[in-house]
Amino acid sequence: MQVDPVSILQKYWGFTSFKGSQEQIINAILSQRDVLALLPTGGGKSVCFQVPAMLQEGICIVVSPLIALIHDQVNNLKAKGIKAIALTGGISFNxxxxxxxxxxxxxxxFLYLSPERLQQELVQTRISQMNVNLIAVDEAHCISQWGHDFRPAYLECANLRTLLPETPMIALTATATEEVASDIIDNLNFNDPFIAKDSFARENIAFKVKREEDKRYRLKRLCLDTKKSVIVYVRTRRLTHELSRFLNANGCRTTYFHGGISKKEKQEKLELWLTNQVRIIVSTNAFGMGVDKPDVQLVVHYQMPDCLENYFQEAGRAGRDGETASAVLITNESDEIQIKNQFLSSLPDSLSLKRTYLKLNNYFQIAYGEGVNECFEFNFNDFVETYK
Structure with a gap:
């Protein structure tokens, strides 16, 4: 087996040198250190664990949140002649x-699996018997309750540390605040980790805001003027269908994607877009995390996203091939009013807050106004059941 990371990189990925912190991360893993890698979207996160795994005897376990992402990465590895397995839903016990x-x-x-698979006793038992050279937790911000994509099943990743205490672990994410990074380190029980943080600046992406009353016309012009792949993000499932029909009717080969379509349809639509049978995909934020398509030239936000973290991650799907790309937000005054009203309507009024405070007083048997700066064990489900 080859012992040179650059040789492995060149043989399987066709590159002659690493970029950013990739080489430092790989060397830290080969030195058996835990690693937290904070790399921008398109920063080559998968290479950081795939190369060191290829350099060592044994198998690398990769925890990933999305079935589409798992299939995408496993298929890419197989195309390179690398043996990889995916444990996804819909497979029988045998x-x-x-x-x-x-x-x-x-x-x-490589063994790719979802965090939910880690809850199965059979899977845990077999993993403990494997010669595991590395554990990779992709999209690691999902493990943090401070993260915008918190997923409780990700807490199961800590079990891998118990099963394989001597195996190094790498956690990778493109979106992590200081609180989220600290949470990742604590939840995965990292010991003296190497922390790599590359610049999140994407100099090849032009970020633009277009204020348009006729948003559909602007979207049509942007899509017609763009020769390579396009992602259009919207906030509702209904709008994915409407804009997909509109763009198809105006000469733009388009499909749609959202969380309400079947698993089979998701695979079919993703495949159509990845293989360039359709150039444009209109989607809610159910699409994108971990999807690797280098030639996305344009990402359009047809409506304002719900937070800056989501916007930056979604916009970062553009220009992964290093070529010039654009991220365009199309908005107008009515958009801004609507999203402001949605935010304000989700906040409780003062009367609701007072009622909840009184119920908490009753639940903890605390006099009104007492208990300042004290901590109490709180069973949320029991509280809801008591006062529903």
Whole structure:
């Protein structure tokens, strides 16, 4: 087996040098250190764990949040001649046993699975029997309750540390505040981790805001003027269908994507877009995390996103090939009024806050106005059941 990271990079990925902190991260892993990698969207996160895994005997376990992302990465590895397995939903118990046996005895290099799979006793038992050279937790901000994509099942990743205490672990994310980064380190029980943080500036992306009363006309012109792939983000499922029909009617080959379509449809629509059979995909934020398509030339936000973290991550899907790309927000005054009203309407009024405070007083048996700066154990489900 080759011992030079650059040789592995060149052989399987076709690059002659690493970028940003990639080489430092790989060297830290090869020195058996835990790593927290804060890299921008398109910063080559997967190379940071795939290269060191190829350099060592054994298998790398990769925890990933999305089925589409798992299939995408496993298919890319297989296309390079690298043996990889995906444990996704919809497989029978016997098939699961066969796949885990292949990981144990079949010289596979990568096992991709969702965090929910880690809850299965069979999966935990078989993992503990494997020769695991590295654990990679992708989209690691999902483990943090401070993160905008908190996913409780991600807390199961800590079990891998218990099962494989001597195996180094890398957590990767493109969106992590200081609180989220600290939460990741604590939840995964990192010991003296190497922390890599590359610049999140994307100099090849032009960020633009277009104020337009006729937003559909502007969207049509942007899509017609763009030769490569396009993502259009909207906030509702209904609008994905409407804009997809509108763009198709105006000569732009388009499909739609949202959380309400079946798993089969998601795979079909993603495949159409990834293979350039359609150039444009209109989607809610259910689409995108981890989807790797280098030639996205334009990302359009047809409506304002709900937070800056989501906007930056979604806009960052553009220009992964290093070519010039654009991220365009199309908005107008009515948009701004609508999103402001949505935000304000989600806040409780003063009467609701007073009622909740009184119920908390009753629940904890505290006199009104007492208990300042004290901490209490709070069972949220029990509180809701008591006062529903």
């Amino acid at each position: 098939e699961l046993i066969d796949l885990l046996d292949n990981c144990l005895y079949g010289n596979y290099k």
